[in-house]
Amino acid sequence: MFKIYSTAWCGDCVRIKNFLLEFGMTNGDGYEEIDIDQNPEAADYVMEVNGGNKSVPTIVFEDGTSLTEPSVIELEDKLEELNLIKN
Amino acid sequence: MSQDIREVVIIGSGPAGLTAAIYNARARLNPLVVAGVEYGGQLMGTTDVENFPGFPEGIMGPQLMMNMLNQAKNHGAEILYKYVTKVDFSGDVKKLTVDGQEVQARSVILAVGSSPRLLDIPGEKEYWGKGVSSCATCDGAFYRDKIVAVIGGGDSAMEEANFLTKFASKVYLIHRRDEFRASKAMQEKVFANEKIEVLWNTKVDEVKGDDKLVNSLEITDTVKGESKNLEVNGMFLAIGHIPNSDFLDDQVSRDDRGFVDVVSGHTNTNIPGVFVAGDVHDHHYQQAITAAGMGCMAALDVEKYLQSLD
Numbered sequence: 486m487f488k489i490y491s492t493a494w495c496g497d498c499v500r501i502k503n504f505l506l507e508f509g510m511t512n513g514d515g516y517e518e519i520d521i522d523q524n525p526e527a528a529d530y531v532m533e534v535n536g537g538n539k540s541v542p543t544i545v546f547e548d549g550t551s552l553t554e555p556s557v558i559e560l561e562d563k564l565e566e567l568n569l570i571k572n
Numbered sequence: 573m574s575q576d577i578r579e580v581v582i583i584g585s586g587p588a589g590l591t592a593a594i595y596n597a598r599a600r601l602n603p604l605v606v607a608g609v610e611y612g613g614q615l616m617g618t619t620d621v622e623n624f625p626g627f628p629e630g631i632m633g634p635q636l637m638m639n640m641l642n643q644a645k646n647h648g649a650e651i652l653y654k655y656v657t658k659v660d661f662s663g664d665v666k667k668l669t670v671d672g673q674e675v676q677a678r679s680v681i682l683a684v685g686s687s688p689r690l691l692d693i694p695g696e697k698e699y700w701g702k703g704v705s706s707c708a709t710c711d712g713a714f715y716r717d718k719i720v721a722v723i724g725g726g727d728s729a730m731e732e733a734n735f736l737t738k739f740a741s742k743v744y745l746i747h748r749r750d751e752f753r754a755s756k757a758m759q760e761k762v763f764a765n766e767k768i769e770v771l772w773n774t775k776v777d778e779v780k781g782d783d784k785l786v787n788s789l790e791i792t793d794t795v796k797g798e799s800k801n802l803e804v805n806g807m808f809l810a811i812g813h814i815p816n817s818d819f820l821d822d823q824v825s826r827d828d829r830g831f832v833d834v835v836s837g838h839t840n841t842n843i844p845g846v847f848v849a850g851d852v853h854d855h856h857y858q859q860a861i862t863a864a865g866m867g868c869m870a871a872l873d874v875e876k877y878l879q880s881l882d
């Protein structure tokens with residue numbers, strides 16, 4: 486399962502999650518969501534994986550790659566590449 | 573996406589565009605919404621919306637926008653998560669360039685809203701996302717126990733400054749004049765907040781950092797004429813909005829600030845078949861409900877226009 490680092494009020498996060506719903510993915514079923522507001526150490530981790538960028542959503546895949554604030558098109562391409570969704 | 577001529581294409585996906593989409597979809601016009609990559613509009617960057625009717629406890633901005641999007645989709649609107657980069661309104665059939673491809677339509681609703689204004693100073697672009705932001709509610713959590721500056725003097729600057737005190741140890745509110753434009757109530761909240769220090773008559777000249785993150789601002793006191801370095805970890809811009817209308821070029825009449833003109837009726841631009849709604853026209857009310865209301869008006873005007881063609 487890939488991980489989405491987010492906050493409750495982050496619009497880009499809601500946008501991404503609403504998009505993933507189109508593929509039947511929800512928190513716990515398809516991806517795991519981590520609220521960095523509830524987990525301060527996760528905020529440091531986010532900055533580590535995306536080169537110091539203080540931005541959510543940051544999405545970390547099982548192969549270690551990550552996307553920061555992707556557009557839904559970029560995310561869709563990535564999920565296809567990883568065979569997580571079918572075109 | 574079919575290659576046929578669309579009855580209506582709606583550009584933009586804030587409250588204006590999505591309300592228009594709901595109406596035009598229900599009228600069986602099979603609208604295409606070119607939503608943009610950052611779809612959902614300005615409310616995607618805010619927390620509680622407490623003045624949109626129908627939600628007695630308030631609603632999170634992004635949730636409200638996804639509700640509108642899903643409502644438009646449920647009624648059959650087609651959504652494209654891309655930008656329109658060019659328009660040609662010279663003929664009866666309007667032509668739009670979307671991601672290098674041409675889309676044709678008998679009518680168009682311009683609902684592209686507005687974007688935060690930038691200071692246009694050195695360092696601002698380089699440190700965007702690395703300390704520079706226009707959305708406190710999106711990025712505030714990264715500034716726990718840090719020092720930040722908010723630039724501006726209107727309601728949204730007050731709101732951002734107050735919000736940031738939830739996380740930051742100190743918030744400088746930097747304003748170039750000696751009084752705020754913001755409402756009295758908002759100002760009082762700011763003055764009562766011990767974490768906020770107002771720097772009057774001050775302008776920011778440069779954003780500085782260690783190449784990775786912001787660590788200070790070069791500021792000038794415009795009355796004393798003195799410049800100094802102010803240590804901060806972040807800078808939040810709240811200096812107003814500019815309409816997202818550059819791509820329209822001279823294809824439709826705009827005022828000197830770029831807002832699209834209504835020349836007759838309530839939503840008619842100077843081009844027959846091209847209508848406008850929301851913040852890209854209205855720089856006066858700038859509210860979600862008024863944008864949605866104007867989206868409804870534009871959708872109904874489209875229906876009437878298309879009937880007049882038959």
Ligand SMILES: Cc1cc2nc3c(=O)[nH]c(=O)nc-3n(C[C@H](O)[C@H](O)[C@H](O)COP(=O)(O)OP(=O)(O)OC[C@H]3O[C@@H](n4cnc5c(N)ncnc54)[C@H](O)[C@@H]3O)c2cc1C
Pocket residue numbers: 583584585586587588589606607608609610611612613614615617618620621622623624654655656657683684685686687728816819849850851852858859860861863
């Ligand atoms: C921080 C903040 C808090 C706010 N809080 C409130 C509030 O509590 N209550 C309230 O009523 N109002 C509030 N507002 C104001 C409200 O958000 C706006 O008035 C409203 O969103 C305007 O709607 P709109 O549809 O005209 O445009 P926008 O919301 O700006 O949406 C325009 C959309 O069009 C897209 N777009 C732009 N160019 C193109 C293109 N070329 N092709 C395709 N798509 C494009 C953009 O990406 C965007 O998604 C707030 C605004 C901000 C910034």
